[in-house]
Each structure stands twice: as structure tokens, then as C-alpha cells.
Amino acid sequence: MLLQEFNALPVADAQAVVGACADVPWWAATVVAARPYRSVGDLRAHAAEQALAWAHVDVDGALADHPRIGERHRGDGPTAAMSTHEQSGVDASDADVAARLAAGNARYERRFGRVYLVRAAGRSSAEILALLEQRLTHDDLTEAEVTAQQLREIALLRLTSLVTDAPAPRAPRDAPPHDAPPRATSADAARTVPAAPAAVPAGDPVA
8 A cells, every 4th residue: 555545544454554564563553653654764764663672572472473484374364465475485395395394493493482483585495494504503592683683574574565655756758858958849940040141143243
């Protein structure tokens, strides 16, 4: 939706939009309360600033709305659609990839007691698996911070995909460029071409 539409939504509807990006109710309420926004950049900046205050309990609650990497979301709403799109780089039809992801997810959950969360958008299966192996080496505090950061990245990407600025108005197709000189017309040409000199009668002296 356009930013103007988001600014005009009833509070509950606007909170539902922001809440689909990350299930942290107080964060969604704070972002909505700061309306109206002048640009999506302002909206994103404020949402990012407020997300820095997420506590571990906020992150753990929001993780419940994220499926395992390589698995489909259990719901069928906007969050499920965004999750499917974000994981489009994961080839779940590849048996080897699916097996490695399943094994990695299980190791991670045994190690940290929560689902492995990573910003999957724009990443391949190989990248996601490599990050999983790296993060299994983290201590508890480091991994908690990394998980919160990944959740913030996902939330902000979702927010700016759901709320967009109005496109810039297009100039008429036949309008000249803003700083281009006006096109000359045939009438202009007739006024600027000097008249031919009159013929000199035979026998008259030429100056």
C-alpha cells in the first residue's frame, strides 16, 4: 500500500500491518503512534530505532511466527506469503539440501533451544547452510544478539515491501526536457533568415 494509505488507516489496521513484519505488539503500536510519516525512509528509520529496544522475550515471542528454514509457514495470511517469498532461494526439492537443513535445524535447536532464524531473502541454500554452521560456534549471548539482528532485518524488509512511497509523476511523453531550449518552428525560421539583397539594375554603379 502507499504511505498515504498507511498514514490514514485506523490504528488497529495499521498495527496489523506492522505486526505482520514482526510479532512484537508494543513495537507495532509505537511505530503506528508516530504517524503520519513524510516518507517510507522516515517510517523505516523510526521502526529500526524502536526495534533496537527489543528484549529477549520480544524476540522469542516473534520467533514463534517464523517457520524453520526449508519449511512452509503454518498459516495462510500475509506473514505466510512473505515467508514463502523470503525463502524462495532455498531449493526444498533438492533432497541433499533438505536433509542438511533438517539436520542443521535440529542441531541448532538442541544447542540454543529455539528455531534457527536467518534473513533468507537474497540468500541461497549454500549461504544459509554456511551461516548455520558458523552460528553453531557462537556462545549463547552472541547468538541471541545475532538472532535479534536477523529478526530486525527481516522486519524492516517486510515493512518497506508492504508500505511504499508514491511513484514520482511522469512527464508527458511529448513534453521537451525541463532545461531544453524550445524547438524552432517554420515561422521562427522565416523570421530569422535574412532577406536576399535586391538585384542591382544593369548599368548602375556598385558601391
